[in-house]
Amino acid sequence: MAKPPISHLRPSDLRAITQLATQATRGVTSITEGVHHAVLRSMGAPDSKQAQTGGIAGFVYRTVHGVTELVGKGLQTAFTKLEPVLEALVDEPPETPEREAVLAALNGVMGDQLAQTHNPLATPMTLRYQGHALNLHAMPPMPGATGKVLLLIHGLCMNDLQWRAQPGDNLAKVSDHATALAVQLGYTPIFLRYNTGLHTSQNGGELASMLEQLLSKWPAPLQELTVVVHSMGGLLIRSAVHYAQHASLQWPVQLKSIVFLGTPHHGAPLERAGNWLDVILGANPFSKPFAKLSQLRSAGITDLRYGHVLDADWQGHDRFKKRSDSRQPLPLPVGVACYTVAATTAAKRSPLPDRLIGDGLVPLPSALGEHADPRHQLDFGKTMQAIIYRTNHMELLHSPEVTRQILHWLTPS
Numbered sequence: 001m002a003k004p005p006i007s008h009l010r011p012s013d014l015r016a017i018t019q020l021a022t023q024a025t026r027g028v029t030s031i032t033e034g035v036h037h038a039v040l041r042s043m044g045a046p047d048s049k050q051a052q053t054g055g056i057a058g059f060v061y062r063t064v065h066g067v068t069e070l071v072g073k074g075l076q077t078a079f080t081k082l083e084p085v086l087e088a089l090v091d092e093p094p095e096t097p098e099r100e101a102v103l104a105a106l107n108g109v110m111g112d113q114l115a116q117t118h119n120p121l122a123t124p125m126t127l128r129y130q131g132h133a134l135n136l137h138a139m140p141p142m143p144g145a146t147g148k149v150l151l152l153i154h155g156l157c158m159n160d161l162q163w164r165a166q167p168g169d170n171l172a173k174v175s176d177h178a179t180a181l182a183v184q185l186g187y188t189p190i191f192l193r194y195n196t197g198l199h200t201s202q203n204g205g206e207l208a209s210m211l212e213q214l215l216s217k218w219p220a221p222l223q224e225l226t227v228v229v230h231s232m233g234g235l236l237i238r239s240a241v242h243y244a245q246h247a248s249l250q251w252p253v254q255l256k257s258i259v260f261l262g263t264p265h266h267g268a269p270l271e272r273a274g275n276w277l278d279v280i281l282g283a284n285p286f287s288k289p290f291a292k293l294s295q296l297r298s299a300g301i302t303d304l305r306y307g308h309v310l311d312a313d314w315q316g317h318d319r320f321k322k323r324s325d326s327r328q329p330l331p332l333p334v335g336v337a338c339y340t341v342a343a344t345t346a347a348k349r350s351p352l353p354d355r356l357i358g359d360g361l362v363p364l365p366s367a368l369g370e371h372a373d374p375r376h377q378l379d380f381g382k383t384m385q386a387i388i389y390r391t392n393h394m395e396l397l398h399s400p401e402v403t404r405q406i407l408h409w410l411t412p413s
Helices: 011-042 055-089 097-116 177-185 200-216 232-246 269-282 288-294 299-305 351-356 400-410
Strands: 126-129 148-153 188-193 224-230 255-261 337-343 385-388
Touching: 097 299, 148 177, 148 200, 148 232, 177 188, 177 224, 177 400, 200 232, 200 299, 224 232, 232 255, 232 299, 255 400, 269 299, 337 400, 385 400
Parallel strands: 148 188, 148 224, 224 255, 255 337, 337 385
Antiparallel strands: 126 188
């Protein structure tokens, strides 16, 4: 029997949920006031972006904002003081897959806002071994560790637990890439968990530093680092390699292979559709206030418009304003064997579905690194590309065919 939702809550969640509720109330009030402004302007009121609604209506909006702020701060203060009492009375629930899945989705959608407001629900970046976060300042005993490190990086709105089969999966039709590589090739799997709502380059810089700490304290003589990534995780590792090399860190020297699974190297149409929604809603003065709803999506999501991996790709730009692809070219890392798996839900290749549908989220050309501009073309060799048919984006995580392809590529000849 499934546990009731309340059993997954922790004492700190009360403060976190209060913070979210306060933000939501402020947001709804601002949208309502924006619609009111639009109506007033249509009736001949002065058109000023800085103008506040006047009279009784203005007093009401200011009161709602003030009361919301006051109540929100009061509740957060009360729950902060109450947390130690609740923690002493109630055992903290374990990391259940259900709770972690909800947090992963929440961080993917608005993780940048959670981090900015120091919300307890924001996911910190951690490297995980056998289900537990590693303390990089005091590495635990790892008696089974080999010199071959395998890092697995998940995608948007996901977490490290989703690399493994989930309840309800047909175990005869799913595969565990990490276990297969550990058993057959002697790798030691390490999983990354991170806030996918942050800019890819922010996560890339943090991962670069974290890997330097991990590998400098690895308990066995280090032979190689191999990385398997899904979706956004591919953008993250490319960013991390760039920032590590820029900072003259040592771990990229140990990086032997990267296997990309469904990575949107050149973006995903669904985010570009979201960008169009911003433009359409903003074109009409009456619908313009509702553009704020589409702008709830995180920095991580808007980075997927064109596949941003560097700070320069987004700094100094309004990420919700429609603009052409102006990112900095970033080739695949030199001296690293880079492989890519692209999926399509179709039974065979066809130009239009390849570009518009692909695996349901990422078009085939984007996953294969193909681009009309030679500066952005990613040079995966023909023998280092694979297309998996009748497979969607999420199925890449557990496809036995994908496991066989990875083993084929990484098995020494």
